[in-house]
Amino acid sequence: MTDIHATGRSLPNRLDNPLKSAVLSWESLLVLVAVGIFLLNSFASPYFLNAYSLSDLTFNFTEKGLIALAMALLIISGEIDLSVAAIIALASTMMGLALQYGADTPTLVAVGVGVGILCGAFNGFLVTGLKLPSIVVTIGTMSLFRGIAFIVLGDQSFKGYPPSFSWFGQGYVWWVISLELMLFLVSAVIYWVLLHRTNFGRRVFAIGNNDVAAQFSGVRVDRIKFILFCLTGLMSGIAAVLLTARLGSTRPSIAEGFELEAITMVVLGGVSILGGAGSIVGVVLAALIIGLVTFGLGLLNVPGIVMTIFTGSLLIVVIALPILFRMWRLRA
Amino acid sequence: MNRLLKNREIFLFLAILLVLVLVTLRFPRFAQPNNLLTIFNDSSILMMLALGQMAVILTRSIDLSMASNLALTGMIVAMTNAAFPGIPIPLLIVMCVFIGGVLGAFNGILVWKLEIPPIVVTLGTLTIFRGLVFVISGGAWVNAAQMSPDFVSLQRTIFLGLPLLSWFAIATALLFYLLMTRTPLGRALYAIGVNPTASVYTGIDVGRTKFYAFVIAGAVAGLCGYLWISRYVIASVEVAGGYELNIIAACVIGGVSIAGGIGSVAGVLMGAIFLGVINNALPVINISPFWQMAISGTAILLAVVLNARGERRKGRIILKKAEAV
Numbered sequence: 054m055t056d057i058h059a060t061g062r063s064l065p066n067r068l069d070n071p072l073k074s075a076v077l078s079w080e081s082l083l084v085l086v087a088v089g090i091f092l093l094n095s096f097a098s099p100y101f102l103n104a105y106s107l108s109d110l111t112f113n114f115t116e117k118g119l120i121a122l123a124m125a126l127l128i129i130s131g132e133i134d135l136s137v138a139a140i141i142a143l144a145s146t147m148m149g150l151a152l153q154y155g156a157d158t159p160t161l162v163a164v165g166v167g168v169g170i171l172c173g174a175f176n177g178f179l180v181t182g183l184k185l186p187s188i189v190v191t192i193g194t195m196s197l198f199r200g201i202a203f204i205v206l207g208d209q210s211f212k213g214y215p216p217s218f219s220w221f222g223q224g225y226v227w228w229v230i231s232l233e234l235m236l237f238l239v240s241a242v243i244y245w246v247l248l249h250r251t252n253f254g255r256r257v258f259a260i261g262n263n264d265v266a267a268q269f270s271g272v273r274v275d276r277i278k279f280i281l282f283c284l285t286g287l288m289s290g291i292a293a294v295l296l297t298a299r300l301g302s303t304r305p306s307i308a309e310g311f312e313l314e315a316i317t318m319v320v321l322g323g324v325s326i327l328g329g330a331g332s333i334v335g336v337v338l339a340a341l342i343i344g345l346v347t348f349g350l351g352l353l354n355v356p357g358i359v360m361t362i363f364t365g366s367l368l369i370v371v372i373a374l375p376i377l378f379r380m381w382r383l384r385a
Numbered sequence: 386m387n388r389l390l391k392n393r394e395i396f397l398f399l400a401i402l403l404v405l406v407l408v409t410l411r412f413p414r415f416a417q418p419n420n421l422l423t424i425f426n427d428s429s430i431l432m433m434l435a436l437g438q439m440a441v442i443l444t445r446s447i448d449l450s451m452a453s454n455l456a457l458t459g460m461i462v463a464m465t466n467a468a469f470p471g472i473p474i475p476l477l478i479v480m481c482v483f484i485g486g487v488l489g490a491f492n493g494i495l496v497w498k499l500e501i502p503p504i505v506v507t508l509g510t511l512t513i514f515r516g517l518v519f520v521i522s523g524g525a526w527v528n529a530a531q532m533s534p535d536f537v538s539l540q541r542t543i544f545l546g547l548p549l550l551s552w553f554a555i556a557t558a559l560l561f562y563l564l565m566t567r568t569p570l571g572r573a574l575y576a577i578g579v580n581p582t583a584s585v586y587t588g589i590d591v592g593r594t595k596f597y598a599f600v601i602a603g604a605v606a607g608l609c610g611y612l613w614i615s616r617y618v619i620a621s622v623e624v625a626g627g628y629e630l631n632i633i634a635a636c637v638i639g640g641v642s643i644a645g646g647i648g649s650v651a652g653v654l655m656g657a658i659f660l661g662v663i664n665n666a667l668p669v670i671n672i673s674p675f676w677q678m679a680i681s682g683t684a685i686l687l688a689v690v691l692n693a694r695g696e697r698r699k700g701r702i703i704l705k706k707a708e709a710v
Contacts, residue, residue, distance in 0.1 A: 189689045200676070
């Protein structure tokens with residue numbers, strides 16, 4: 054049970070957590086940032102402000118956002134999963150493999166989601182069963198899962214998914230509301246209830262604040278952490294189905310870098326990387342902000358790799374600002 | 386056997402030997418001294434990077450930005466060489482170490498002064514540094530034709546039977562050995578990892594020491610930036626993409642505990658050589674290089690299981706309880 058604490062806890066005294074005191078107003082700040090970027094985008098590009106553009110925009114964050122929802126709970130509990138993108142790669146590869154054996158659409162979806170849950174359970178077992186630090190375990194499984202995808206596919210790719218399967222990534226539920234967006238919104242509500250309105254959610258916070266105390270209060274720490282890893286795997290499996298259906302092909306390098314973006318969303322959303330604090334509303338807003346930024350920059354023809362500078366800086370600046378603010382206030 | 390398992394270095398040495406023997410049984414030429422030296426030379430860059438990473442991990446931190454730092458520094462030095470071929474190579478190498486150190490110091494400042502968790506900082510700089518490679522190069526490559534002959538040939542120069550690249554690794558290893566075992570800074574790195582609270586009371590500035598660790602890791606990454614570019618004779622945005630995982634893998638396999646405070650120079654060197662041997666053996670025994678990733682993943686998991694077993698016997702539980710109270 055060292056993991057995040059081991060790398061994250063920089064000083065022995067962690068009573069005053071700057072993120073925790075800022076989190077009260079964090080969501081309102083995020084709303085302001087989102088509105089600001091939205092307005093900037095509207096002025097910057099004439100193509101931005103119409104229903105179909107905005108609908109396209111949502112594809113930028115729905116898949117990563119789905120993972121971020123589960124990742125938020127995992128990080129609040131004091132663990133982390135760096136293998137989510139690799140889980141997508143493996144799940145997608147297995148779906149492609151199933152397709153070669155003539156699987157129909159429901160089977161494909163079941164394979165994708167099932168592989169996701171299994172991978173999550175594997176991570177969960179290594180962390181809770183063998184008491185290993187989650188950061189190294191998931192760095193290991195990250196290589197392992199994507200490695201298996203490379204073994205199966207090499208430099209090849211799987212193509213030829215049936216149209217009924219493509220609907221999962223390209224279909225619309227109503228007008229410009231895509232299935233992906235719908236799934237994201239429904240999942241957000243479910244995770245909000247789970248984290249903020251159930252005993253389970255309270256226990257997740259308790260574990261993140263002090264897992265030893267939680268254990269002595271009768272919380273089954275290991276079981277809850279295991280469930281959280283499975284949930285993260287499940288969401289990665291769902292994301293794998295959506296992404297594969299949207300792209301219509303599987304390469305072993307699929308979804309590279311998703312783990313960083315999902316974690317950026319979580320941290321940007323006000324979740325403390327040290328565990329014990331955070332909210333789903335913040336994560337949803339952060340997902341929206343990242344979607345807006347990348348889409349807006351895309352409309353301005355900024356290359357993808359330059360966008361990563363923005364997301365990377367956003368991550369550091371957004372975390373540094375409240376800390377700087379607190380230091381400035383203490384000095385004044 | 387149990388004592389043997391406890392001693393990570395001996396265990397790893399035997400594991401490397403086992404792989405060598407197994408491959409040599411089928412392909413006798415594999416274990417020829419020449420090929421072994423090639424493997425050592427191939428592993429040199431990974432060894433150096435892993436040593437830098439070890440300094441950071443010892444302090445309960447992690448540096449995910451080393452590979453991006455390498456790519457950025459490498460691109461800067463390659464472009465400098467292409468534009469001003471007259472600048473002597475040793476000066477370029479000093480420049481690399483300096484730029485890498487500055488990039489590392491950026492990580493270090495954020496960790497030290499703002500107390501942002503290292504994983505968040507370096508996750509951010511991982512993308513920022515690599516993005517900057519694109520910005521300064523405009524996405525273009527610097528290829529062999531643009532580099533000066535000295536730039537490319539320096540590390541291939543044979544000195545006392547070994548290429549200079551190997552000597553770089555040996556010198557770095559010696560420096561790290563001295564740093565870790567003979568200097569106050571080295572001891573402070575270990576002390577912080579074992580018990581940060583006690584370190585504060587013994588007068589160690591925890592934040593500052595972490596800062597130094599990041600500068601060291603950055604400087605090593607910068608040096609490797611030159612070595613990598615001149616070895617593969619191409620500088621592009623994709624250089625060493627994802628290599629940060631191999632670096633951490635070498636550390637973990639070498640017995641460095643991600644919880645901090647445990648790790649040795651010899652272990653890390655062996656961890657890097659182990660990965661080097663595996664990578665060299667795969668094509669020889671006719672296994673597709675696509676297996677490489679899954680194998681290093683498995684090696685990481687096995688190593689971390691072994692690490693955890695070793696650590697549990699050391700009675701650190703008592704300290705942990707005292708800290709929790």
